[in-house]
Amino acid sequence: MPVIDKSKVPVKTGSIYPQPYASQMAGRSSLRLGDAGGLTQFGANEVILQPGALSSLRHWHHREDEFVMVTQGECVLVQDEGETTMRPGDCAAFPAGYPNGHHFINKTDAEARFLVIGSRMNPEKATYSDVDLEVELKDGKATFTHKNGTPYQGDRT
Amino acid sequence: MPVIDKSKVPVKTGSIYPQPYASQMAGRSSLRLGDAGGLTQFGANEVILQPGALSSLRHWHHREDEFVMVTQGECVLVQDEGETTMRPGDCAAFPAGYPNGHHFINKTDAEARFLVIGSRMNPEKATYSDVDLEVELKDGKATFTHKNGTPYQGDRT
Numbered sequence: 001m002p003v004i005d006k007s008k009v010p011v012k013t014g015s016i017y018p019q020p021y022a023s024q025m026a027g028r029s030s031l032r033l034g035d036a037g038g039l040t041q042f043g044a045n046e047v048i049l050q051p052g053a054l055s056s057l058r059h060w061h062h063r064e065d066e067f068v069m070v071t072q073g074e075c076v077l078v079q080d081e082g083e084t085t086m087r088p089g090d091c092a093a094f095p096a097g098y099p100n101g102h103h104f105i106n107k108t109d110a111e112a113r114f115l116v117i118g119s120r121m122n123p124e125k126a127t128y129s130d131v132d133l134e135v136e137l138k139d140g141k142a143t144f145t146h147k148n149g150t151p152y153q154g155d156r157t
Numbered sequence: 158m159p160v161i162d163k164s165k166v167p168v169k170t171g172s173i174y175p176q177p178y179a180s181q182m183a184g185r186s187s188l189r190l191g192d193a194g195g196l197t198q199f200g201a202n203e204v205i206l207q208p209g210a211l212s213s214l215r216h217w218h219h220r221e222d223e224f225v226m227v228t229q230g231e232c233v234l235v236q237d238e239g240e241t242t243m244r245p246g247d248c249a250a251f252p253a254g255y256p257n258g259h260h261f262i263n264k265t266d267a268e269a270r271f272l273v274i275g276s277r278m279n280p281e282k283a284t285y286s287d288v289d290l291e292v293e294l295k296d297g298k299a300t301f302t303h304k305n306g307t308p309y310q311g312d313r314t
Contacts, residue, residue: 002249002259003234003241034224037250041222041276042199044250065198067191069228069272071246077160084160089228092159093194093201102159115226117274119198 002037009036011048016142017057018153021131027053027106033115043118046071049106055114058101058129063121066094068104073112075104080129086114096121101129159194166193168205173299174214175310178288184210184263190272200275203228206263212271215258215286220278223251225261230269232261237286243271253278258286 012032015025027050034044047055058078069091077084077092080100086092094102096119106112123138133152136143144152169189172182184207191201204212215235226248234241234249237257243249251259253276263269280295290309293300301309 002236002251002255002257003243004248004250006246006248033248034222034250037224037248038252038255039222039224039250041253042224042274044224044248044274065191065196067194067196067199067201067274069226071226071228079159086160089163091161091163091190091194091201093161093191093196094159095195096198098159098195100159115272117199117201117224119276 004033004037006031006033006046009033018144021057021133025054025056027051028055040120042120043116045116047104047114047116049073049075049104049112049114051106051109051111053106055104057131057133058103059126060094060099060101060129061096061118062125062127063096064119064124065096066119067117068092068094068114070112070114072114073106073110074108075112075114076107077102077104099127101127161190161194163188163190163203166190175301178214178290182211182213184208185212197277199277200273202273204261204271204273206230206232206261206269206271208263208266208268210263212261214288214290215260216283217251217256217258217286218253218275219282219284220253221276221281222253223276224274225249225251225271227269227271230263230267231265232269232271233264234259234261256284258284 009031011029013029015022029048031046070086079102127134132146166188168186170186172179186205188203227243236259284291
């Protein structure tokens with residue numbers, strides 16, 4: 001049955017980020033709607049932001065297109081140019097390779113949600129605009145590095 | 158600027174269907190939001206249904222995943238199993254090759270809208286469940302045939 005029963009979709013919490021960034025994602029969760037519906041060719045996730053929560057570190061994707069539509073409440077989009085408040089029905093597009101990092105912040109005292117669509121490239125790379133961090137995503141594995149390519153965590157003492 | 162100004166996105170009307178099916182799509186239009194935002198890897202369109210309008214002939218895609226979220230009003234999803242009324246936030250997924258045709262009907266007296274995401278396969282094929290029609294989509298060209306492969310329009314007299 002193609003209709004997705006959201007009440008049965010697991011609420012995904014936590015973050016793949018290393019510390020201290022993972023802790024900064026408190027209050028963010030998501031529903032993997034496309035996965036729940038058996039889709040494989042792109043991701044379709046509803047992101048849920050509690051008051052004060054961030055959607056991610058500010059980032060841009062090297063190979064993947066990304067599309068967002070706000071579905072509930074107010075989300076503040078942050079980019080190089082500054083902040084834009086977005087409301088239900090408002091949408092934004094982030095073409096692959098566009099080096100202008102973005103993320104969303106819920107600055108209200110009510111829950112906010114947006115739908116995010118992303119193509120699924122393998123491998124993929126993302127750069128985080130405001131911190132010295134990048135990630136390579138390959139075969140389901142995320143490898144975080146500094147921007148000079150050295151491992152973010154690992155064999156350094 | 159990634160935020161999409163919907164008021165500046167052209168409203169696409171009309172249908173690629175041959176007659177008599179094109180005329181059956183009266184009252185349907187769409188905003189090509191992803192295209193407007195410079196995306197190429199998937200389509201992200203907001204479909205606008207006036208009262209009584211259909212989103213398409215009931216169809217299924219052979220190679221493309223499709224995802225829908227209702228964004229305004231009420232849309233009735235029609236599939237082999239029957240009808241399901243969907244409201245804002247409700248979503249459905251149609252995996253590639255799932256041979257259960259679907260379309261949406263606005264049975265209310267107010268405008269209804271949904272966001273539809275589709276991957277972009279080239280070539281692609283779609284089968285229309287309720288009529289003797291299929292389409293091959295290749296390099297931007299649509300070729301309609303009967304289900305036995307003979308041209309729907311063309312060299313027959």
